[in-house]
Amino acid sequence: MRTTREVRVVRRPEGGLRESDLEVVETAVPALRDGQVLVRTTHHSVDAAVRLRLDPVSPPGYLPAFELGAGIEGLAVGTVLESRADGFAVGDLVQHARGYRELAVVEARGAALGGAGMLARLDPTLAPPQVHVGLLGGTGLTAWAGIVAVARAQPGETVWVSAAAGAVGSVAAQLARARGCRVVGSAGGPEKVAYLLDHLHLDAAFDYRAGLTAGLETAAPDGVDVYFDNVGGDHLAAALDHLRPFGRVALCGAIAGYDTEPAPGPHNLFQATSKNLTLQGFRAGAHAARADEARAELAGLWRDGRLRLDVASYAGLDLAPRAIVDLLAGRTRGKCVVETTEPADGD
Template sequence: MTDTALHGKAFDSRGRVNREVRLVRHPDGALAVGDLEVVPAEMPVMAPGRVLIRNLLLSVDAATRLRLDPISPPGYLPALKVGEALAGMVVGEVVESDVEGFAPGDLVHHDLGYRDYALVDPGNQALGVAGSLAKLDSELGPPELQVGLLGMTGLTAWAGLFEVASLKPEDVVWVSAAAGAVGSVAAQLAKAHGCRVIGSAGSAEKVAYLTDTLGLDAAFNWRDGLDGPLAEFAPDGIDVYFDSVGGEHLRAALDQLRPYGRVALCGAIAGYDGQPPSAPENLFAATTKDLNLRGFLAGTFADRLPEARAHLADLWGSGRLTLDLARYEGLESAPQAVVDMLSGRTIGKCVVALG
């Protein structure tokens, strides 16, 4: 199969076109659209032991930002070099396969997103074990559901609440970034489990979404303050804090948590733009209150994905859980989608439709 560049795009002998999103420069503070570019890329050529996949729906995740600085956090995935293509979870359709168990037409997920076509080695993962190539059950739902609620987004929320925070029905739960992809699932899961759930977000529109659409018990705009609303909506304190923000949000949670409270540290988006927030000055509250603070990566619980997926699919099928989409069309829109998601301009799961 011969690849030929025509009109600035990469074509193969079958007329298939491939492009990818690359890092133009390391961001100076907040990510800008110009820090990323969509460029023609060589069309992958089928090879032994590989699976050729046409990517369909890209998951746009906040954790991608951690790899765009010159140095990524210690223990995390390596930082991307300038000119290197981004990686991300994606749902795709198998075009050709030389791997047993994968056949043309199969719906799969893998971690070589941010491109139209990917040649995947099932033994290698760009994002660790959580990004392993796997076949999806199309009967569970469409790609939109598989990339979000039934994918790593749903697993992160599920594992954080049930495995990390040991959620109990009588708990009072605060979820930060509750209008985002993971936060919205976590908030609904806690509500479905019988908890009183308080959500915070960064705009009046999102606050209304949390109460009117997701049915949370209370919600507030963190830009108007943290301590006052938490004292108002949880006068006796909280038992669980699902943290996607860090910084001042974690400080407020430490003040509000009751003895033996639990914190699931999912992320720290307050420090994703190159200026990590200072550690909470009240961290000793974790000692005096006998709190359990645990950070986690969704990939740690990759073996629990079938169990989480079954639970989430059951709640979705019964109408007790939903996942709204911020949908962008075409790979060319991916840089804008990443910027919008990181800046808080999207609600629910941010995805880019590729095919």
């Protein structure tokens, strides 16, 4: 029987996630049935939201928690080895939602990861796999949905993006700037601030650790029109104070509470009422019908050199637990990816 390796949950995290909470084990590959394909995964997307599924119960309305002793999942890109599904052939480059395993049996039909991870053929001439897994995959779709579909950012508006040195944040910030907005980014530490200014060429950037209020007053003295929220907690509270009347908030994530005790909600939520603000939460899967539109715009900006996504790459599935921990601890920049490019079964 063919075998593979996968990442499994050993124990529920107590506080911050530790590498020892996860393990990489060998397991059998199920026989392929009609409507399925076998994929050799080469690039696994490491996303902060995986942490939400490691607790005993995931947030209401979100994807179910991972079971103890079971494999975890995430978005990934790979090559079809065998196919018993119409529309997919051996050699196809595909996106799927059965990452964190080297060989994956994937259903060709049906929603996965809330609609964002459906098995889909990718165009290898559009970009290499490492670009598909991040910029043209779930990361790019999330950033595009938040800036374009949810916040409806317009040329000339001021957009603040938190965690702007991360995967989604960096794409959202660059996309807003490419669409004619004035973009302010925040991140933790002077090195990340320098990255936002010198490499992503944002209009302004500040270190949130030095003070959110002071940073915003300096970077956006006239206020902001759009806030792209990756952090939640005190960042969202600061945004409510600095948003202009009729401003919009795209609630993408709340990483401040993923790996620690969740922070209390904003104390100043009435600002949303007094300023006629719009706060809208969203998940990429809800905008999957526009994925081709998003991918076309992002690919065009990437080819023109107007949008970049640096990759923090970890070589081999054995390093997946470390990659997840490093991402949650803020030790990565850009897109975090685990690569498993060597054949997993010796062929």
